[in-house]
Amino acid sequence: MLSSKAKFIPTSGSYPAGYSVGSTACGIKKSGLDLMVLKSTLPANAAGMFTMNKFKAAPVVVCKEILESTKGKGIQGIVVNSGCANAVTGKDGLRDANKMIDLVGRPSLVMSTGVIGQLLPMNKIEKGIETIQLGQNHDDWLNAAKAICTTDTFPKLVSKSFKVGSTVYNVAGMAKGAGMIHPNMATMLSFFVTDAPVHPTALKSILKYAVDRSFNAISVDGDMSTNDTILALANGAAGGDLITEDSEAFHTLKLIIADFAKQLAQLVVRDGEGATKFVTISVTDAKSFEDAKQVASTVARSPLVKTALNGEDANWGRILCAVGYSEVDSVIPEKTSVSFVPADGSPELKLLVNGEPQTIDEEEASRILSFEDLNIRISLGIPGGATAEYYTCDFSHDYIAINADYRS
Template identity: 60%
Template sequence: MRKFSSATTLLNKSRFVPTSGSYPQGYNVGAIATGVKKADALDLSVLSSTVPASAAAVFTTNKVFAAPVQVSRDVLSKTGGKDIGAIVMNSGCANAVTGEGGLKDARTMVSQVSHDLGIAPESALVMSTGVIGQRLQIDKITKGITELTSSKLGSSHNHWLECAKGIMTTDTFPKLVSKSFEFDGVKYSMAGLSKGAGMICPNMATLLGFFVTDAPITPSALNKMLKYTVDRSFNCIAVDTDMSTNDTIAAMANGAAGGETITEDHKNFEAFQAEMLAFARELAQLVVRDGEGATKFITLNIKDAATYQDAKQVANSIANSSLFKTAMYGKDANWGRILCATGYSGVDVDPFKISVALSSAAGEVQLLSNGEPVALDEAKAAVILEEEDLNIELSLGTGGGQECQFWTCDLSHEYVTVNGSYRS
């Protein structure tokens, strides 16, 4: 169970929990406590669509992937992302490295939720999170699915909030985002949730989550949007350097709001993709804000790279540098650690062209200008570093003009405390 160094941390994070929302038509959600987790905590969540929906997902690239990852891949492969009716998710047990028995359990979850919702067999996706190497208490899970789907699903804000709570592990708050927008006179809504506070290392994906919309989108268009979106949101965050075995981000579009079906060449494709990207970034940033033991939220703005991928590679290197992250925790403007991580990122850089600046709501200081150190105002830097939200701007000076925005957090003593007692 997670330990906290102070009550202040809990109070601070509560401001990220929404008190209302704007939710898409045609979805019912909820969560229940099955007894898999201790102290009657919510540990099973279900999302169902009242009409068959298009679906897409991106998964961990970890070669040791969990049973639900394999089963969800199989579902999407067999259906082509068409006529998906539900997502079922559990916390408290990852169902990872559990052999053939684990695959059977994941398939049982899909079969049970499909049967209880009265949708086509094997038309649901499945996700699990928790401790690796333990079998699911599948009897508790299947009983919980039946109870949850029979009477406890709904579309209210509280239902959505409980759904988000049902997949939490070391998270300190439920991560839920929703919004509405309009195309061609039709109002569309989007809602999503995620879990994650540790084992957050980019390379698709970084955690569990989904976002759903009532817009009509073909499976191929949704898949293309999702991959583009994830690459620039959930793959641009880092808490630590560990990649989970279970990482999955899914998207569904049921068309309940009406309007023209969006295909890959539809006039609104790019505009809808932009809405999805902004939405996904907001949701992904909540994961960083809840990083295990984190006290700082850090935005890395890598500019003037030769390519987007170069900018992202440099950002990833800095974001995962333990020396940089501990410096931020210690409120130390040690910019040498930024340059060090840039140099070993694998990107060809010219140290005589690099510029670095540090800023927050309290002001800005230039640290390096075209490879030349700038006299540091230590007092001003100390004031800037007192803020929770920090910004690092690094220009590579290539003339290429490409950039990437990336989000990370600091590394504190509390991170060790959390992960040293994860199973207790």
């Protein structure tokens, strides 16, 4: 696994006003924190994006219903459990998801993660929600991030302050995910909350823009979960004018949240099960953002590419093979170029230029591939064209071992 994982655990943070969080170990998992609750002191506006898997987990179904019925207004909080996904659990699962919301306060939102096909131990969850202690300091937020983890090796928590006009706002978010990660929504759960006043329609637009460039631009193993969910809450506790899609502040906030979401999404990839490499696939000079992203996604989820990177083998033919079957019509072999970009800032190593293979310095290739952070750059040959990035990791022997023993 990535040797630098531990450094991503935050030791402090700047957290938004009007929210309190708490966590507890109620026995859903064999050990450790497994339940968290977030409450907003003010009714919050909300938006969400969810898995495209047809077997949507009960909390996904319930969340979508609540956001639709409330039009994203008046949300009181979020409750999340780990250790049991409450997925493929039929009517009982829907009943349990709704019960969790009732215990926290309706309307709230709910997420679950863990083993599929098992019912939640509701007696344990009910007792946990009733006794959970909420707070607003860094340790409260960090423990909440730990409580939503399953096979994660570190909690994923990010917070920051930002200024829109003359008003200072804060945003905090957390994510869980290390395996079963692939869009559309990349088992991944995440949410962010801000004290900025954002209209639900604007918040939904901001969330989609951010997710397209972050959580829907990552892949660990190509498996789309039944539970993937990302939520956004905005309670306006910091004051200021309501931000709508017509506001001058809308574009600024959209870029800030997109960057914030990218940080969280990259942490998910860095914690990929068994991962030893963090890989950025950069596609440039494409006909459109959609084309660039499709090519990058295809390369990112190729098992042959991922295993070659784990073995630090400069087998660039596997990259070209994936580009070729990406089903992007604008890919023209004679215009395609591929290179490795070293993490230490030294010159890129060109592998293919306008469809012509280059003489490769194998020692330099091995040196580049020895870094934990790798960047594969692919140009589709349209000068000044669109660009997209995708984030993935390698496949190692540990990935098989982790998932072979998951339920035990």
